[in-house]
Amino acid sequence: MKIVLSNCKDIPIYLQIVQEIKRDILNGELKSDESLPSIRQLALDLKISVITVKNAYDELEKDGFIYALPSKGFFVSSFSESQIKKIRETIAKNVIENQINYLKSIGLDKEDILKIINEKKN
Amino acid sequence: MKIVLSNCKDIPIYLQIVQEIKRDILNGELKSDESLPSIRQLALDLKISVITVKNAYDELEKDGFIYALPSKGFFVSSFSESQIKKIRETIAKNVIENQINYLKSIGLDKEDILKIINEKKN
Amino acid sequence: MKIVLSNCKDIPIYLQIVQEIKRDILNGELKSDESLPSIRQLALDLKISVITVKNAYDELEKDGFIYALPSKGFFVSSFSESQIKKIRETIAKNVIENQINYLKSIGLDKEDILKIINEKKN
Amino acid sequence: MKIVLSNCKDIPIYLQIVQEIKRDILNGELKSDESLPSIRQLALDLKISVITVKNAYDELEKDGFIYALPSKGFFVSSFSESQIKKIRETIAKNVIENQINYLKSIGLDKEDILKIINEKKN
DNA sequence: GTGGTCTAGACCACC
DNA sequence: GTGGTCTAGACCACG
Numbered sequence: 001m002k003i004v005l006s007n008c009k010d011i012p013i014y015l016q017i018v019q020e021i022k023r024d025i026l027n028g029e030l031k032s033d034e035s036l037p038s039i040r041q042l043a044l045d046l047k048i049s050v051i052t053v054k055n056a057y058d059e060l061e062k063d064g065f066i067y068a069l070p071s072k073g074f075f076v077s078s079f080s081e082s083q084i085k086k087i088r089e090t091i092a093k094n095v096i097e098n099q100i101n102y103l104k105s106i107g108l109d110k111e112d113i114l115k116i117i118n119e120k121k122n
Numbered sequence: 123m124k125i126v127l128s129n130c131k132d133i134p135i136y137l138q139i140v141q142e143i144k145r146d147i148l149n150g151e152l153k154s155d156e157s158l159p160s161i162r163q164l165a166l167d168l169k170i171s172v173i174t175v176k177n178a179y180d181e182l183e184k185d186g187f188i189y190a191l192p193s194k195g196f197f198v199s200s201f202s203e204s205q206i207k208k209i210r211e212t213i214a215k216n217v218i219e220n221q222i223n224y225l226k227s228i229g230l231d232k233e234d235i236l237k238i239i240n241e242k243k244n
Numbered sequence: 245m246k247i248v249l250s251n252c253k254d255i256p257i258y259l260q261i262v263q264e265i266k267r268d269i270l271n272g273e274l275k276s277d278e279s280l281p282s283i284r285q286l287a288l289d290l291k292i293s294v295i296t297v298k299n300a301y302d303e304l305e306k307d308g309f310i311y312a313l314p315s316k317g318f319f320v321s322s323f324s325e326s327q328i329k330k331i332r333e334t335i336a337k338n339v340i341e342n343q344i345n346y347l348k349s350i351g352l353d354k355e356d357i358l359k360i361i362n363e364k365k366n
Numbered sequence: 367m368k369i370v371l372s373n374c375k376d377i378p379i380y381l382q383i384v385q386e387i388k389r390d391i392l393n394g395e396l397k398s399d400e401s402l403p404s405i406r407q408l409a410l411d412l413k414i415s416v417i418t419v420k421n422a423y424d425e426l427e428k429d430g431f432i433y434a435l436p437s438k439g440f441f442v443s444s445f446s447e448s449q450i451k452k453i454r455e456t457i458a459k460n461v462i463e464n465q466i467n468y469l470k471s472i473g474l475d476k477e478d479i480l481k482i483i484n485e486k487k488n
Numbered sequence: 489g490t491g492g493t494c495t496a497g498a499c500c501a502c503c
Numbered sequence: 504g505t506g507g508t509c510t511a512g513a514c515c516a517c518g
Contacts, residue, residue: 026228092238107149171510193490193517270472293518351393360458415495437502437505
């Protein structure tokens with residue numbers, strides 16, 4: 001697993017970790033029941049406080065993406081392929097809906113948006 | 123001009139104001155050199171502190187969207203229609219690029235994304 | 245007499261007027277005992293409030309640059325050529341001393357300053 | 367780092383802080399990435415409100431002289447020696463040009479100005 | 489009336 | 504500990 005922290009100050013470190021791990025679970029890089037690095041180890045690797053890593057893992061556990069086995073460590077939750085797919089689609093729908101609404105609110109219409117998307121695809 | 127604050131506390135009040143005014147400038151609801159409500163008036167209307175409104179206006183001024191004439195008030199910066207259009211497109215390109223990159227990173231491919239966009243259009 | 249107001253918000257309007265009239269007295273454009281435009285007239289010309297002009301004239305009177313003859317108007321104070329020259333030099337010494345000190349404080353030495361002055365003269 | 371506030375109220379406190387820190391960055395007293403005193407500490411030292419210090423730091427951040435790492439503190443931006451030199455020269459050129467233009471406008475000619483500068487140098 | 493500045497508190501998230 | 508945000512007052516200069 002590879003986690004890269006940006007210096008970007010907009011997103012707290014613990015949330016960056018949350019996002020990267022969620023991402024790796026969703027894209028299949030982290031498999032069901034795979035073990036995550038220990039809090040201590042990840043803190044060492046990223047040169048951050050153990051508390052920050054703990055906060056990130058707690059958040060992921062709260063959201064059901066990982067689970068803790070006391071005195072064993074943290075593990076990726078069990079997801080079937082269809083569950084993963086469904087989560088992905090739910091996220092995508094939300095993201096796309098929000099962004100289209102936002103772009104419309106600043107004065108772009110459907111055609112403008114489609115044009116930009118098509119240009120991007122090249 | 124109509125500004126609505128959400129109770130959601132994820133986004134600071136002053137940033138919500140910034141976003142709403144930026145949006146209204148970009149979608150043409152606020153015209154060049156149009157005067158904005160005075161700090162005190164807006165604070166009264168929204169039932170928030172004058173300082174919070176000041177912070178919002180300062181942020182907008184920093185970004186070049188409005189300008190202050192002391193003892194006169196705050197005013198929308200002068201933008202030509204083509205400038206507005208360019209800003210809109212720049213924002214849209216960034217937003218869309220980030221969105222597509224993110225969706226790809228969690229395992230969706232172009233076809234998935236297009237499918238969802240097309241469904242939304244209906 | 246020609247007064248031009250800048251939109252620059254850093255300097256209050258009444259001070260801009262003060263500066264421009266002082267300048268014209270010092271450079272000889274306004275002669276001793278010459279009459280100034282009436283408060284009302286200048287306010288009309290500059291499209292500003294009479295109060296603002298009044299503040300400017302009061303400031304100039306306080307500094308001894310002009311004097312008021314009630315129900316007649318405002319007039320440039322009587323200065324001999326040597327008095328004018330002395331005021332000019334006093335101002336120049338202050339201005340130059342302050343600026344050299346400032347430039348030194350941000351790390352420029354005499355040679356740097358002289359070099360820039362000499363380049364400007366070309 | 368040493369910051370001295372004058373009692374003079376012509377310049378707002380927060381701007382005095384801005385000027386002193388800019389000066390120390392430009393003259394090399396504050397090095398790239400060096401940490402600045404925390405908002406609270408500086409407020410205590412100078413016996414002013416934390417908000418006033420925050421305003422000063424915000425202004426410096428806006429101008430690119432410092433950057434904030436939330437929960438860490440404020441730090442001097444990274445400047446190469448040549449960047450510093452360039453900023454210094456740009457400032458000097460502006461200052462000197464304005465000064466010379468002003469002195470000319472009140473009736474001094476080049477020789478007068480040079481004479482005063484040379485006297486100062488002694 | 490306007491904006492510009494400042495005070496003296498406060499709570500929060502983050503590390 | 505740090506910065507980020509906010510409140511509810513205040514005084515000033517300006518127009």
